[in-house]
Amino acid sequence: MVAVDEGEFVLLNDLPVEDELADLLGTSMVAGELANLIYGSRASTPFVLAVDGRWGTGKSTLMKQLSDNLARRPDVETVWFNAWTASGVSALTGMLKLVLGKLDRNVVRRAFRQLRDNEVLGGSLRIGAGVAASFFRLDRALDQLWAQMSVDARAREQARDLLAQSLGAWVDEQTGQPRHTIVVFVDDLDRCGEATAIEICEAIKLYLDLPGIAFVLGCDLSVLSRISLPGAETGSHVREYLEKIVQVSYQIPVAPEATVATMIQGYAARSGTGHLLTEPLVALIGRQCAGNPRRVKRLLNSFVAEYQLDPRWREFGADGLMKSVLLQHLYPDLYREILRTTGDTVGDLLAYRSARYWLLNHGRQPSDEDVKTGRHHLASYGVLQPSEDDPMEVWERALGQLEGRVPEAWRLLAGNEDCRMLIRDLGPEEERLRLQHRLRRRPLSTTPTPIDTSVADGSRYEGLRLLWIDDSPADNELMINSLAARGAQVRTSTGTRQAMDLLPLFQPNALISDLGRADDEYTGFDGLRALRQAGYAGPALFFTSFVDDGRREGAEAIGAEITASSVRVNEWAEAQAATLS
Incomplete structure (x- = not known):
């Protein structure tokens, strides 16, 4: 530590925690119990244990501590397989190599000789009669076997036979149970490509389903269950497939x-x-x-x-x-609104919250401060103030008018008590104004990593070709990076003319546009009409600073949606990607 x-600050690394003293979540205790379970179940191998959890919840830390615990026990070997570095059949080749590498070389050599003598190793695999006479020749033969596995199904079966024969030397003749165990750890299975994930599952089930081998898979099973499995017509078919692979799963709790x-x-x-x-x-x-x-x-x-x-x-x-x-x-939507506007944006949100509370709680005796602030805020937005004698529909109409004239994100933030607590902690008006002016003059130069809002929820956007039109594309860099991190292809344009040039080349299947540019607050509508005439017929979303009834009606008139919320942008992109799968 x-x-x-x-007064001195240091960066924190993102490595799995190995030192129990540095373990702040008590992971080592769980790792010890899981190690006891695996060690006590050696006679039941082969089996697969899944460590199930979302991105960043500590799967790798738990698996690392579990591996270290098992490695200290007699008759146990551990090996790690990096799913991210594998692709296609190399996943199978890599896993077989790692497992064979943990076996005694003399055992492998004898198994090789026996299979050769029994003509199990042969066919496309041409190995000389003296191949088992030395480790050097054995290595050459294995290299030849690995090379042929990528193109020859027979070679893959031969590799499995070799592994089974080698592991057979571990089996106790009296009990029929393996005396040694290899535990293979595969982390981030849900983060690699679908083809690789399927290849690893096939390797576990078809080639490494042998006594003496146990697997620990680190993954988010909810993500893995959405892979495009050949022949699977529904999500339940994929889940049934995974149930055949995984015998038990441990879900990392909150x-x-x-x-x-x-x-x-x-x-x-x-x-x-x-x-x-x-x-x-x-x-x-x-x-x-x-x-x-x-x-x-x-x-x-x-x-x-x-x-x-x-x-x-x-x-x-x-x-x-x-x-x-x-x-x-x-609260990225509020942060973005602070940078975009002038004055006390935070104070405006607090005032809107009071006005909304007053309108929603008509007849429930809100505080005098809420009433005062609410009336003042309605007046500032030009909303007609209802009187105490007005019927409920008048109050509801006033609330609708108010919500149509504030940033869309504020409707969600107004009811968020954590947000209220944070912005109230910014201090009185003078102090919070000073902070907002500071951010506008020099915004934060670091940004939240896109993975925080992308890969974390497991959704993937392969096939989504998104054209994003905005005269200030840098303002949307975080969201664009987030979409790209999920697999979307994104091209940016600063105006309609450039977008028209990109249309035939990029062939987008989704479009996001700003609304106002320069002195025209509705130029985005004209731009979409022009793109429609040029042949673009796909879905469109306007991402703007605020939404009112007029803007919403204008977007609907040309078959588009409109929002001021970055959260809604992600939801919309996810919905478009889902239609492509």
Whole structure:
């Protein structure tokens, strides 16, 4: 553990935790129990244990500690297979090589000789009679076998026979049970390509389903169950297929709040930021990051990098920077709105929240402050203020008018108590204005990693060809990177003319556009009409700063949707990708 001097901040790494003293989630205890289970079940091999969990929840840490625990036990060998580096039949070849590499060379040589003498090894595999006379010749023969496996199904069967024959030397003649066990760890199975994932599953089931071998798979089973399995017509068919592969799964649970708080405080202490996190902020981070260790680390690392890259934050105060990073990571729509607007955007959101509460709770005696703020906010937006004697439909109409004149994202944020707590913690108007002006002059230079909102939920966008039109494409860089990380192809254009040139070359099947450019706040509508006339007939979404009834009606008139929420952009893209699968 690195000691951090007061005022010194350091980055946190993203490696699996191996040291039990550095284990902030109690993973080592679970690893020990799983190791006992696997070790006690050696006579039941072959079997597959899945460590099931979403991105960043600690699967790799658990598997690493489980591997280290098993490696210390007698008659157990462990081996790791990197699914990301495998593709096609190389997955099978690589796994067979790793397993054979854990066996005694004399055992493999004798098995090779016996199979050759029994004419099991032959056909396309041409091996001289003296091949087993030396390890050198054995290596050459194995290399020849691996090379032929990619093109010759017979060679793959021969490799399985060789492995089975070699493992047979471990079997106790009296009990019929293996005396040794190889535990193969395969991490990130859900993060590799579908073809590779299927190849690994086939290797486990068809070629390595042998006594003496156990597998531990690290994956998100909910993601893996959505792969395009040849011959599978429904998701239930894929799940049935996986049930044939996996005998038991351990799902990483959501840690208790107290454990999550300890983890966050521990990471903050290691990064030197512990003194900046109050108990309410720790609780907020824990809820918003869902106890995900990787997300917590990335949030703290963003703060550390920003503090080091921009010395002016030291003059402003680390506390203000931490709250800005929290806004950017946890409430990106609000952060974006702050940068886009002037004045007290945060205060406007708080006022809208009060006005909305007042309108929704008509007749329930809201506080005088809510009534005062609500009336003031309605007046500022030109919404007719209902009187106490007006019927309910008048109040509902006023609420509809108000919500049509504020950023769409505010409707979600207004009911979020965690968001309210964070922005109220920005201080009184003068203090929060100072922070907002600071962000507008110099926005944060670090951004949340796209994987936080993409691969984390497992959805994939292969086949989606998205044309994104915006005269300031840099404003959408984070969302574009997020979509690309999920497999979408994205091309950007700064205007309609450039988009027209891209249309026949890129052939998009989805389109996102801004609405206002320069002095024309509706030019996006004209641009989409022109693209429709040029042949684009696919779905379209306008992503703009705010949505009112007029803008919504204008978008619907030309067969498009409109939103001011980056969350909705991702939902829309996911829906379009789903229609292609």
